[in-house]
Amino acid sequence: MQNKGGTIVVYATCDSLQRQCEYYERQMASYKKALNQQKNEAKTEKERSSNPWKRLLIAFIVGVATGIVLMILTRKIWQKVF
Incomplete structure (x- = not known):
């Protein structure tokens, strides 16, 4: 061996x-x-x-878009109430 x-x-x-x-x-x-x-x-x-930065950027964009949509929906609902 x-x-x-x-x-x-x-x-x-x-x-x-x-x-x-x-x-x-x-x-x-x-x-x-x-x-x-x-x-x-x-x-x-x-x-x-x-790439964790790419995921962070996507999460940020999704969060901003969700916030905008919720804000628009909230305003429309409050306009109907008052």
């Missing part, structure tokens, strides 16, 4: 040891695949909600 630049190299002559090495290689490949998928999902999620 050797360690070459972060990679463990195992030489096996026994069939059971060879099967064990192949099992761990498959496990490692599936873990790498899952890790890459999680990285991609995290990157996508970060891109979706990347």
Whole structure:
């Protein structure tokens, strides 16, 4: 068994040891695949909600528009009453 630049190299002559090495290689490949998928999902999620200022601006505009609409409706209702 050797360690070459972060990679463990195992030489096996026994069939059971060879099967064990192949099992761990498959496990490692599936873990790498899952890790890459999680990285991609995290990157996508970060891109979706990347700009909090944009959300703040949209919320402000919606708030102002709601205030204007409510003010107009309130004035119309009060004009009918008086």
